[in-house]
């Protein structure tokens with residue numbers, strides 16, 4: 209089968225339609241319905257088609273379709289990097305986002321983010337072509353054949369960390385047996401456990417400040433011998449394992465500047481705990497021009513204005529923003545004030561700011577947007593979602609006992625991983 213990517217049209221919040229291949233779309237609806245997803249289908253069934261998906265890689269052949277699934281809770285650049293690697297093993301990347309019920313059944317705890325938020329995040333990644341909502345955790349015989357026959361999947365991809373079902377069996381055993389399994393390397397340095405730990409320990413910090421430290425939130429567990437895990441997810445684990453390299457930034461970058469006569473849009477912010485609200489505001493900002501430049505405030509700038517450090521540090525936040533499909537370029541450590549010099553340097557046509565913005569200026573501070581306002585190029589855009597990094601952190605804090613328990617278990621296994629890890633080649 210020959211597919212010309214130009215025949216696909218991508219319509220946000222709608223359905224991609226393709227004259228030649230409507231049949232495929234029809235089958236997909238059926239598959240979604242079979243899985244009981246029809247309510248999500250109407251609203252959230254995204255179809256992306258990368259413009260250059262099948263260019264260069266054997267134009268005459270059917271594109272290789274790969275599938276990767278995950279919970280994608282608290283989206284971070286580790287997830288983004290896994291999907292980037294998965295995409296590199298094929299031409300079209302289909303991503304299954306595991307349902308809330310399946311996460312509860314297999315992990316014993318509901319995800320922090322709703323299915324809708326997780327879909328927005330995954331769909332917002334530049335490497336993702338198609339999203340399957342409410343995917344199962346285990347790829348059983350039935351689902352595997354749905355993937356092969358209806359979604360035309362060639363390979364099922366997973367990281368090199370074992371993914372075990374509650375009964376101890378490998379969730380990917382069937383795909384391996386079928387010879388349709390490919391593995392990617394785990395992304396070092398970040399995990400949902402690590403981020404939860406950081407949030408929980410910032411909670412501890414806040415409570416200590418308020419003068420009623422809750423000892424039960426973080427008690428060292430010495431009885432476990434040399435496992436360094438404590439019940440708040442271990443302070444030590446918050447020393448990030450992430451080593452930002454120039455290569456990783458290049459891998460996440462588009463590597464292109466604005467084209468001739470491009471209208472450059474500038475938006476700045478903290479972009480901590482990259483969430484669905486960020487994806488939506490970036491999408492709205494991109495619609496105002498041809499090239500979206502995102503300024504990411506440095507850790508010092510953030511702590512100066514907010515009085516606390518962001519949960520994710522500058523390089524981590526930069527990678528999360530760079531992974532977003534609407535973003536063309538980031539300024540790693542942008543100044544808070546948008547100066548005339550910046551506007552000239554980057555030929556910025558419009559400076560935008562969301563209605564739901566975090567770290568809004570304290571009284572008495574110079575308006576950071578005074579220059580673009582005086583030039584008449586400042587624009588406020590409606591934030592499509594009222595989610596903030598703080599509201600996400602609050603969800604975790606409100607349920608901290610449960611997350612604390614989860615993390616205690618997970619942190620120990622992450623320690624073991626980092627203690628025993630060996631060099632593995634690959635990206």
Ligand SMILES: *[C@@H]1O[C@H](CO)[C@@H](O)[C@H](O)[C@H]1NC(C)=O
Nearest residue numbers: 243343344345348349350351
């Ligand atoms: C296989 O997985 C699908 C999707 O989760 C589920 O609906 C079905 O009942 C499962 N089949 C078997 C035999 O377990």
Ligand SMILES: *[C@@H]1O[C@H](CO)[C@@H](O)[C@H](O)[C@H]1NC(C)=O
Nearest residue numbers: 429430431432433435439616
């Ligand atoms: C401390 O760790 C030991 C061994 O890992 C475990 O049995 C015990 O339940 C833990 N205690 C607390 C308070 O978490």
Ligand SMILES: *[C@@H]1O[C@H](CO)[C@@H](O)[C@H](O)[C@H]1NC(C)=O
Nearest residue numbers: 467468469470471472555557
């Ligand atoms: C600067 O941006 C404007 C659009 O706002 C565009 O017309 C112009 O060509 C750009 N300048 C250059 C040198 O690209």
